[in-house]
Amino acid sequence: MANACCQNRFAINAQFRGNSRLVTSASEYSRCTFPSNVEFGRLNLHPTLASASTSKPDHVGSILCSSNVEGYMNEKAPTPMLDMVKNPMHLKNLTSKELRQLADDIRSELLFTMSETQKSYKPSLSVVELTVAIHHVFHSPLDKILWDVEEQTYPHKLLTGRRPHFHKARKPEDLSNYSCRSEFDPFAAGHGCSSISSGLGMAVARDIKRKRERIVAVISNETIMAGQVYEAMNNAGYIDSNMVVILNDSQQSLHPHPMHEQFPKASINVVSSYLSKLQSSKFFRKLRELAKALTKKIGSGMYEWAAKIDEYARGMLGPPGSTLFEELGLYYIGPVDGHNIEDLACVLREVASLNSMGPVLIHVITKDGYGIENNQMSIIKDEEPEGSSGTEPSPSNPRPQTYSDLLVESLVAESKRDEDIVVVHAGMGMEPSFGLLKDKLKDRFFPVGMAEQHAVTFSAGLSCGGLKPFCIIPSAFLQRAYDQVVHDVDRQKIPVRFAITSAGLAGSAGATHSGPFDITYMSCLPNMIVMAPSDETELARMVATAVHINDRPVCFRYPRGATVMLSLKAYVADPKPIEVGQGKLLVEGQDIALLGYGSMVQNCLRAHSLLSKLGIDITVADARFCKPLDIKLVRILCKNHKYLITVEEGSIGGFGAHVAQFISLDGLLDAGIKWRPITLPENYIEGALPQDQLAFAGLTRNHIAATALNLLGRKRDALLLMH
Known part of the structure; x- marks a missing residue:
């Protein structure tokens, strides 16, 4: 078969893939351009009158339309439900069927935007149904909806009147005038961990001012690794103000290991769905509150005894780890299917109906890439975290070599010469090149996720134990661990080697992931050596320099994106250290x-x-x-x-x-x-x-x-x- 692919938005170009039974490789074919209002799904080829007598019948075939970006049509799919939604109020009277159609439209819009801009919306694809359910039940902007990470907010932005901005080219003067807060975003989503703390502050302010709005904070299993989340939940349990915390659990493990298979993940079935609805129901909550009041009146330790029974029973019925949230003072509900709008709306509606409930945590199970066909996953399978180049790889356009690729090559080469070298990686996500480093170093590579403070002090401990740690942290995330850099590393002159990635401007990742401040805040430290390579050669030499510095901490920064030259294998294989302080x-x-x-x-x-x-x-x-x-x-x-x-x-x-x-x-x-x-x-x-x-x-x-x-x-x- 001869396939046709779109060379531009409204063009068809015949191409031959492999050996065609119907059309030979020597056959003539042509390219035609259609106006934008023409719709077609299949084109048939027939011999013309002039050639009918000479053309062979078996040369007649069909041309199917496929995309110039694998897995995506450059033609924008119709989104009738999304076109009708201008603000969250338009979701209130939609039926379950219409809400599901709206979720499909949002996912289609995100995929089309991804194919146009080459920007990854993978985190947002997993929260489409959750976002629709939240706006269907709660009343934004009266109710405050807070997101922990910016990468999950795009469905929320589509539903709150900012759809035109997705396809509008940003002017240079807009680059600094952009406001990260808006009517529907009372607190900006940044790197993570902030939504519960800020939401609790808003809840307390609401109580003091005797207002009635609801506070909803959405967190992810990636940001829940950070200590601030637990500090906030502990304080929320103590203050006991009404607020809803939604844990979006995509069940992605940072530390895949055979031993972890022994511990079952939270699963969704009929029983768990029923129990989640029961836990969130008014009847169950009121019955539970009545039992608490009665046991307190009885006294003689009855309340503590009943509380232990309640905790044990809920621990038996809930997934592993659910009692942790109860211990912190949050009422746990879940797990809930994060892609079932009916279940989500039912649980959220019950929780929203209670005026006095204290902090509640709803455990939602989602799946990365839900609703995307296998052939479409190729364009989003590698989300572009910190330091990626922003260019989508393809057979004709392979991923350009980045500074992180060169860093990995240098560290692998140095680790072969020095077995004391270990690597600690922190921050949101992990670049593909660091995945290779992890495979090479095995048990000498320690990914800790969004636990930057721990990463810095952990690296200091490794150094005190006689090893040579390289602590790889994006510039924007190193800011979160500055106190540890000062007191746990620099003040003690412990030789930790900081590789600061994504330094400077971060392209499409914007201000959230840019790193303009690291030169300033690292160079003011008394004992820190601060350097930066101008190209790959210098990067390899600075890695070698850092290996040989054993009396004080050192850091070097490099930018996000592609390198200056193509390859410098010789320099990586045997780089010469630079004399400290020599330009x-x-x-x-x-x-x-x-x-x-x-x-x-x-x-x-x-x-x-x-x-x-x-x-x-x-x-x-x-x-x-x-x-x-x-x-x-x-x-x-x-x-x-x-x-x-x-x-x-x-x-x-x-x-x-x-x-x-x-x-x-x-x-x-x-x-x-x-x-x-x-x-x-x-x-x-x-x-x-x-x-x-x-x-x-x-x-x-x-x-x-x-x-x-x-x-x-x-x-x-x-x-x-x-x-």
């Missing part, structure tokens, strides 16, 4: 000196190429180290040039601040050197293409070159360069 000159000139740090060295080199065409001779240097600073290199640059420009993909107070501190104390500013820093602006830059983010931040080669031209008094050339 290097890349290009020598005389007019202006560009001192780049980390990934911005490449843009400095691009600016050099641009300025050289204008007859301007500039110097480019790679600082390598923010701390200790290469003061010898800085002195040479200041003495041989009139102007010095420092460039970094970091916030104010980072590398440029250290350079300014030195040249002012060393008297170089008094000698006449003019210094200009280029840093990230004081804005949270939202998700966009990397080149658009850099342009907004003023970190492109043109911006660097324009800064140099302004210093030289060539303002007209600078303006022309920017336009």
Whole structure:
């Protein structure tokens, strides 16, 4: 059979796959374009009158339409129910059948958007029915709905009037004006762990102001690993304010191990569904409260005895671990099928109807990729966590090599030479390359998930035990463990090696996952060595350098996305350590000196190429180290040039601040050197293409070159360069 695939949104192009019984590879075929209002599911080929006499009958076949992105149609599927929903009020009178259709429409919309934008919505696909049920029962924005992680909020955004933003290109001026809070989002969803704490605060404020709105916090089994969740639940149980906590359990284990098969996961069946409805019913809750009151009046330990019986019975009927929430003071209901809208709506309706219930936890079981065909899973099977390039792999467009790939190769090579090397990984999700590292190192690789504080102190303990730990944490997640970095590592001068991933801007992942602050908050620590590679070669050498540092902590950062060059196997195989605090000159000139740090060295080199065409001779240097600073290199640059420009993909107070501190104390500013820093602006830059983010931040080669031209008094050339 000859298959037809869409070359663009409304085009059909015949292609031959393998040997066709009906159409030979030598047959002629054509490409045709259809207008947007034409609908078709099957096209039949028939011989024309001119060729009927010469064409063979067995050459007549059919062309089927398939997508240019495997598993997805570029044609947008109709979404009639979703088209009718402009805000959550439109869900109130929908029947169960219409709610299921709405869930299908939302899933179809997310998949189409994913195929268009190459952005992964995998976490959101598992909470579609749950989101529909929540908005069907509760009254947002009067009732406060809080989400723990931003990646699960897209169905919620579709139902709250923000559907047009999914397909609207974000303008550069929108990158910093975007508000993460809105009428339907009383508290922004970030990395996780915050929804119960913020929700409890809102519940207490509601009680003090004598209001009646309901508070709903949705958490996931990924964020429930973090300590703040348990701190919040413990406090919620003590305060006993009314609020609903929904645990979205996709049953994904961070530590797959044969031993774990012995412990059954929570399962959904007729009995569990009935028990969940019974637990949430008014009759059962009132009966339970009556029994509590009676046993308290009887006294003589009867209340404690009855409470133990209740806990034992509920522990026997509930899934493993359910009594933990009861011990923390939350009333446990579950497990509930997270893809059965009728069951979800029934349980949520019963819980919402009780005015005095205290904190309740509803355990919802979901499945990643629910409702997606196997051939469609290929595009979402690898969610893009921290550090991924944002480019979807395919046979014709393989996944580009990332800095994380090079880090893995370097660590594998170093671990073969030094058996004391171990790796601790923390943060949300895990890049595919780190999965390979886990397979290579086996029991010397420790993934701890969103337990960054534990990861840092655990690494310190490994170091005290004589090992050489590399603690891999995305920049945005390392912020959550800063106290441990200060007191458990730096203050004690324990040699922990921090590999800070996704440093700087994070492309489509936006401000939630960007890492602009790590240069500043790591370089202010007294004992920390802070460095950043400008390319893969430097990354391999910095890994080797970190291995040989055994008297203090060290960190190095690298950006999200693809590397500068294709492959550097030789450098990975036997990299040479860098002398601590030593930068290097890349290009020598005389007019202006560009001192780049980390990934911005490449843009400095691009600016050099641009300025050289204008007859301007500039110097480019790679600082390598923010701390200790290469003061010898800085002195040479200041003495041989009139102007010095420092460039970094970091916030104010980072590398440029250290350079300014030195040249002012060393008297170089008094000698006449003019210094200009280029840093990230004081804005949270939202998700966009990397080149658009850099342009907004003023970190492109043109911006660097324009800064140099302004210093030289060539303002007209600078303006022309920017336009």
